[in-house]
Amino acid sequence: MPSTDAPLPRSRSERPLVMAGASLVDLTKGRILPDGLLCVGGGRASAVSSSTVRFADEPAPRVVEASGLYICSGLYDGHVHYRDDREAALYLANGVTTVRNMWGTDWHLSIGDRDSDAPRPRITTASPVLDGPTSAQTSTWPGVILCRSYAEGAQAATRLADCGYRMLKIYANLDRQALAGICNVARDRGLQVVGHCPGSLTFEEAARQGVSCLEHLENVESGHLLPEYERAIRSLRGRSKQLGPARTAVEALRLRTAGIDWLAIERMADELVAAGTAVCPTLSLYRMMFQDPEVALQDPALDYMPQEQIAQWHPRRDFRLKDLVPVWPEVVELSRRRLDLYLEIVALLHSRGVKIIAGTDAPNPFVVPGFSLHQELSLLVYAGLTPLEALRCATTTPMEHFGRGARSSMDALDEDFLLLDENPLQSLRTLRQPFGVVSKGTYHSRADLAELLERQRMNRSRPA
Numbered sequence: 001m002p003s004t005d006a007p008l009p010r011s012r013s014e015r016p017l018v019m020a021g022a023s024l025v026d027l028t029k030g031r032i033l034p035d036g037l038l039c040v041g042g043g044r045a046s047a048v049s050s051s052t053v054r055f056a057d058e059p060a061p062r063v064v065e066a067s068g069l070y071i072c073s074g075l076y077d078g079h080v081h082y083r084d085d086r087e088a089a090l091y092l093a094n095g096v097t098t099v100r101n102m103w104g105t106d107w108h109l110s111i112g113d114r115d116s117d118a119p120r121p122r123i124t125t126a127s128p129v130l131d132g133p134t135s136a137q138t139s140t141w142p143g144v145i146l147c148r149s150y151a152e153g154a155q156a157a158t159r160l161a162d163c164g165y166r167m168l169k170i171y172a173n174l175d176r177q178a179l180a181g182i183c184n185v186a187r188d189r190g191l192q193v194v195g196h197c198p199g200s201l202t203f204e205e206a207a208r209q210g211v212s213c214l215e216h217l218e219n220v221e222s223g224h225l226l227p228e229y230e231r232a233i234r235s236l237r238g239r240s241k242q243l244g245p246a247r248t249a250v251e252a253l254r255l256r257t258a259g260i261d262w263l264a265i266e267r268m269a270d271e272l273v274a275a276g277t278a279v280c281p282t283l284s285l286y287r288m289m290f291q292d293p294e295v296a297l298q299d300p301a302l303d304y305m306p307q308e309q310i311a312q313w314h315p316r317r318d319f320r321l322k323d324l325v326p327v328w329p330e331v332v333e334l335s336r337r338r339l340d341l342y343l344e345i346v347a348l349l350h351s352r353g354v355k356i357i358a359g360t361d362a363p364n365p366f367v368v369p370g371f372s373l374h375q376e377l378s379l380l381v382y383a384g385l386t387p388l389e390a391l392r393c394a395t396t397t398p399m400e401h402f403g404r405g406a407r408s409s410m411d412a413l414d415e416d417f418l419l420l421d422e423n424p425l426q427s428l429r430t431l432r433q434p435f436g437v438v439s440k441g442t443y444h445s446r447a448d449l450a451e452l453l454e455r456q457r458m459n460r461s462r463p464a
C-alpha cells in the first residue's frame with residue numbers, strides 16, 4: 001500500500017464512495033504520503049495516491065472530503081479464539097479487520113471460503129489442537145487430538161492437511177518425537193506449524209524442528225536460566241508433593257522470573273531469526289488474566305461481554321487457575337514481575353530481528369476481543385518499539401508471515417483500511433476509535449461502529 005494505477009471499484013447496484021485528500025500511512029516504508037484516495041465500492045476497496053487513480057465511468061462516485069484524516073491498513077490480531085459472530089462487532093469497532101483463530105473447527109474452515117461479505121473480520125484459522133498426554137495421561141482440554149508418538153503425530157497432521165487446514169496448532173505436552181512427526185508432514189504438505197513451545201523443548205529446539213510461530217512466552221525460560229536457578233527448579237520438582245500445587249507453582253514462577261540468563265536469550269533470538277520463526281508473545285494475556293478480579297472487573301470494555309462469561313473469568317472458575325486461588329495475591333505480584341521480564345525479552349527479540357506478531361488470546365479471562373489488541377500495541381510500545389514498529393506487528397508482519405498460507409479470504413492489507421483522526425506513527429491512541437473502518441469492501445462510519453457496539457452491549461445477556 002498504496003497500490004498504483006488501481007481502478008476505482010465499481011458496482012452496478014451502488015455508487016462507489018471516494019474519500020479524498022487524506023494522508024496515506026505507508027507502513028512498509030514508514031512514511032506519510034499526502035493527498036490519498038480511499039475508494040470503496042462493489043465489495044472492494046483500495047487506497048491510492050490521487051495522481052494515479054483511474055475513475056471508472058459508471059456509476060459516478062460519491063466523493064467525500066477527507067483532508068486531515070489518515071488512511072492506514074486494518075489491524076490484525078494474530079492470536080484469538082473466534083467462537084461465534086457475537087464478537088464480530090468488538091473487533092470491527094476496534095479496527096481489527098483480520099484475526100488468526102487458534103483452534104479451528106469445520107465452521108472456521110468453511111467461513112474462510114463462504115460468507116465473504118459477512119460483517120466480521122477476515123478469519124484465518126489454525127487446526128484443532130495437537131497435544132501429548134498430561135502426566136496424568138489425560139488431555140489438557142477436551143477435544144485435543146492426542147499424539148503419543150512420531151507415527152501418531154504424522155497421522156494427525158496428514159488428516160488435518162486433508163481436511164484443508166494450512167496451519168497446525170501444537171500444544172505444551174507434545175514430546176519431541178510426536179512434534180517431529182507433525183513437522184515432517186507439515187514440511188511435505190507446505191503447512192505451517194504454530195503454537196505453544198512444548199515443555200520438553202526449548203524455543204530454539206522447536207524452531208529447529210520447523211515451528212513457524214511460537215505463541216506466548218511462558219516456556220521461554222526453559223533452557224535459559226542461570227545454572228543455580230535450573231538446579232533450584234529441579235529440586236522444586238522433587239518437593240512438589242510435599243509443597244502442594246499452589247506453593248510449587250508460585251515458587252516455580254519466582255525462580256523462572258528471577259533467574260534469566262540473558263546471554264542464552266540472545267543466542268536463542270539469533271537461532272529464531274536463522275530459522276525464520278516468529279514469536280507471538282500475547283503480552284496483554286499476562287497483563288489482563290493475572291489480576292485481582294475486583295480490579296479487572298472495573299474495565300469498561302467488559303460492558304460488551306456476556307455477563308455469564310465474565311462470571312466464568314474468576315480464577316476459581318478456571319480449571320487452569322483454581323488451584324492458585326489460595327495464593328492469588330502472590331500470583332498477581334509475581335505476574336507483574338513476569339510481565340516486566342517479558343517486555344524486556346520482547347525488546348531483545350525485536351532488536352535482534354525476530355518477527356514479533358501482535359496477538360491477544362482473546363477471549364481469555366479479561367482479554368476482551370478487539371479492545372485488547374490496543375493493549376497489546378501499548379505494551380509493545382512500552383517494551384520499547386516505536387509506534388511504527390508496533391503497528392507493523394499488527395499489520396504487515398503477520399500478513400507476510402502467515403500470508404495466504406493460512407486458509408482464508410485474504411488480500412486483507414490491500415482491501416481493509418482504517419480512517420484515523422491523527423497520524424498513528426506519532427501516537428497509536430488514534431487507533432482506538434477510528435473515524436471509519438473499511439472491512440471487506442464495506443465502509444463503517446464512526447456512527448455505524450458506535451451502533452454496532454451499542455447493539456452488542458444491549459445483547460450481551462443473550463445466550464449463545
Ligand SMILES: [Zn+2]
Nearest residue numbers: 079080102361
Ligand atoms: Zn490461545
